[in-house]
Amino acid sequence: MTPTSAIQRASKLREQINYHNYRYYVLQSPAISDLQFDQLMSELRQLEQAYPELLTPDSPSQRVGGEVSEKFEKLPHPAPILSLANAFGSADAQAWFERIAKLDARVQTAEFVVEPKIDGLSVVLHYENGVFVRGATRGNGEVGEDITPNLRTLRNLPLRLPADPSVQIPIPSRLVVRGEAFISLQDFADMNARLATAGERTFINPRNTASGAIRQLDSRLTAARRLQVLCYQVVAIEGVQLHTQWQTIEYLRQLGFPVPNIARRFAQFADVLAFCEGMAEQRTALPYETDGMVIKLDDLQLQADLGFVGKDPRGALAYKYPTQEVVTRLLDVGVNVGRTGVLTPYAMLAAVEVGGVVVRQATLHNFDFIAEKDIRIGDSVLVKRAGEVIPYVIGPLPDLRTGAEQPYLPPTHCPVCGEAVKEVDDEVAVYCVNPACPAQLQRVVEHFAARGTLDIEGLGEKLAVQLVNAGLLHDVADIFSLTKAQLLTLEGFGDKKAENLLTAIETAKTRPLERLISALGIQGVGEVAARDLAQHFGSLGALSAASLADLQAIEGIGPNTATSIVDWFAMSGNQQVLAKLHKAGVNPQMARQSAQSGAV
Numbered sequence: 001m002t003p004t005s006a007i008q009r010a011s012k013l014r015e016q017i018n019y020h021n022y023r024y025y026v027l028q029s030p031a032i033s034d035l036q037f038d039q040l041m042s043e044l045r046q047l048e049q050a051y052p053e054l055l056t057p058d059s060p061s062q063r064v065g066g067e068v069s070e071k072f073e074k075l076p077h078p079a080p081i082l083s084l085a086n087a088f089g090s091a092d093a094q095a096w097f098e099r100i101a102k103l104d105a106r107v108q109t110a111e112f113v114v115e116p117k118i119d120g121l122s123v124v125l126h127y128e129n130g131v132f133v134r135g136a137t138r139g140n141g142e143v144g145e146d147i148t149p150n151l152r153t154l155r156n157l158p159l160r161l162p163a164d165p166s167v168q169i170p171i172p173s174r175l176v177v178r179g180e181a182f183i184s185l186q187d188f189a190d191m192n193a194r195l196a197t198a199g200e201r202t203f204i205n206p207r208n209t210a211s212g213a214i215r216q217l218d219s220r221l222t223a224a225r226r227l228q229v230l231c232y233q234v235v236a237i238e239g240v241q242l243h244t245q246w247q248t249i250e251y252l253r254q255l256g257f258p259v260p261n262i263a264r265r266f267a268q269f270a271d272v273l274a275f276c277e278g279m280a281e282q283r284t285a286l287p288y289e290t291d292g293m294v295i296k297l298d299d300l301q302l303q304a305d306l307g308f309v310g311k312d313p314r315g316a317l318a319y320k321y322p323t324q325e326v327v328t329r330l331l332d333v334g335v336n337v338g339r340t341g342v343l344t345p346y347a348m349l350a351a352v353e354v355g356g357v358v359v360r361q362a363t364l365h366n367f368d369f370i371a372e373k374d375i376r377i378g379d380s381v382l383v384k385r386a387g388e389v390i391p392y393v394i395g396p397l398p399d400l401r402t403g404a405e406q407p408y409l410p411p412t413h414c415p416v417c418g419e420a421v422k423e424v425d426d427e428v429a430v431y432c433v434n435p436a437c438p439a440q441l442q443r444v445v446e447h448f449a450a451r452g453t454l455d456i457e458g459l460g461e462k463l464a465v466q467l468v469n470a471g472l473l474h475d476v477a478d479i480f481s482l483t484k485a486q487l488l489t490l491e492g493f494g495d496k497k498a499e500n501l502l503t504a505i506e507t508a509k510t511r512p513l514e515r516l517i518s519a520l521g522i523q524g525v526g527e528v529a530a531r532d533l534a535q536h537f538g539s540l541g542a543l544s545a546a547s548l549a550d551l552q553a554i555e556g557i558g559p560n561t562a563t564s565i566v567d568w569f570a571m572s573g574n575q576q577v578l579a580k581l582h583k584a585g586v587n588p589q590m591a592r593q594s595a596q597s598g599a600v
């Protein structure tokens with residue numbers, strides 16, 4: 001039986017972790033360091049491993065995912081999950097106002113709430129006595145798909161209400177909330193940058209990525225996509241009366257839900273229009289993609305009385321902005337060489353303005369994409385820019401062809417070292433397999449020093465290229481033997497800059513084992529796998545001695561990843577890197593969490 005002390009400690013840890021998670025992801029005002037947070041989480045995981053009966057559905061340890069479904073069960077919504085009618089610009093929106101004012105005189109003096117229209121997917125979240133118990137996709141508006149384990153992985157979704165235990169607010173016995181799940185533009189850009197360096201297929205846009213991630217049968221895959229949610233509607237509630245949209249947002253905020261923080265309330269419809277017009281530009285600075293604003297009558301009774309047309313309520317309206325798409329000419333296709341030698345194409349475009357920014361390059365994803373879409377050099381192409389995300393090519397406009405366009409052929413030789421390239425069966429990628437290709441080492445160094453791995457401040461793409469080209473780095477371990485004299489020979493380096501970099505390199509030696517494992521850039525080993533491996537093996541030495549069977553015995557490590565780990569450690573060049581790292585004092589250890597590792 002579980003001792004009372006363990007039960008109490010686990011409950012306290014859960015409360016603390018949920019609270020600090022709320023501070024970090026919802027309030028964006030952390031009260032403890034990342035290290036302290038990790039320690040709390042690690043203690044909770046150890047307790048839950050020792051006493052599995054302690055595991056509760058609201059445990060924050062469940063955010064990493066783990067549950068795998070066979071298929072999604074149906075989950076009926078307690079009330080219809082409606083859509084919105086669109087208005088394209090202020091004249092359209094004014095016409096809507098006049099239409100509904102004719103239907104109900106109260107509209108003339110009504111107040112309006114305006115919120116961002118987040119370009120994600122609707123989700124419906126069920127809470128019982130303050131605990132998140134179930135959640136669904138929108139489905140057909142009447143019945144959705146039960147995606148509960150996936151929703152638990154959303155970082156800012158409160159698992160227990162109120163998220164701040166010091167808030168004195170009665171918790172309804174039943175509460176169903178609607179929100180929008182999405183991937184922030186920053187997380188999307190980071191994820192694509194990581195995939196590109198790892199030579200993997202990149203995602204096309206944040207919305208489709210979020211939509212794919214939320215419907216994964218394996219919730220660990222959802223967790224790896226870093227989804228978030230913003231909530232804006234109470235679908236059902238027991239024991240509390242909400243009269244206005246403004247009150248609803250405030251109420252949700254108090255309970256600890258993330259709500260759109262640029263929501264505004266207006267007494268004059270003219271001010272609503274002015275605000276929507278002004279947001280056309282400002283919205284591009286928001287951390288997520290928006291395709292418009294949502295105008296809602298503040299009075300929920302009035303909204304309900306106006307009824308709906310089809311699936312669109314009359315009392316709310318989507319004020320849509322023109323999409324940030326433009327047509328420009330594809331001048332040429334450039335090729336990047338990634339960390340694993342993978343070659344990826346990018347579009348070199350005739351300069352064009354999209355949403356106030358001049359665009360000259362755009363992502364072309366991979367060579368298959370160019371072939372599938374029949375994109376030719378000289379084509380007019382449709383390009384989309386979404387917030388800060390690197391613009392991407394949607395496709396060609398064949399009707400605008402002049403006949404002078406040239407088909408594009410993938411490269412037969414590496415654009416950096418000139419060696420013949422290799423195609424790998426079953427993969428979209430084309431590789432440069434020359435181990436001495438400087439482009440690959442540059443990318444390896446970049447990944448090793450990046451924010452999510454060893455986080456060496458100042459060592460980004462530009463410096464990685466400089467260091468490799470100057471012959472100062474032959475592998476990543478050489479970073480730790482760089483000297484001030486060497487750095488001073490590089491362009492742009494003075495005393496201060498060199499010292500700062502050396503300090504950052506010194507600090508990187510103390511990063512936790514999981515960061516070092518993911519820094520090595522082993523194919524298939526991202527953040528999640530690196531954490532599992534660190535917890536399981538406790539040191540690089542133990543990991544490098546692991547057999548295929550040891551690795552496959554770990555939940556979440558599939559046969560491909562296991563093979564790629566064994567292959568990586570079997571390469572003599574990599575063994576030398578490990579020995580050099582060890583000698584340089586880069587040797588983090590971690591308390592092993594599983595007794596059955598089987599490795600030394």
Ligand code: IVH
Binds near residue numbers: 180
């Ligand atoms: S309100 C009756 N508010 O946009 C309530 N929807 O095009 C109708 N959306 O299906 C929805 N942000 O998925 C509402 N602040 C917001 C929203 C929002 C995004 C989505 C939602 C809806 C779609 C309609």
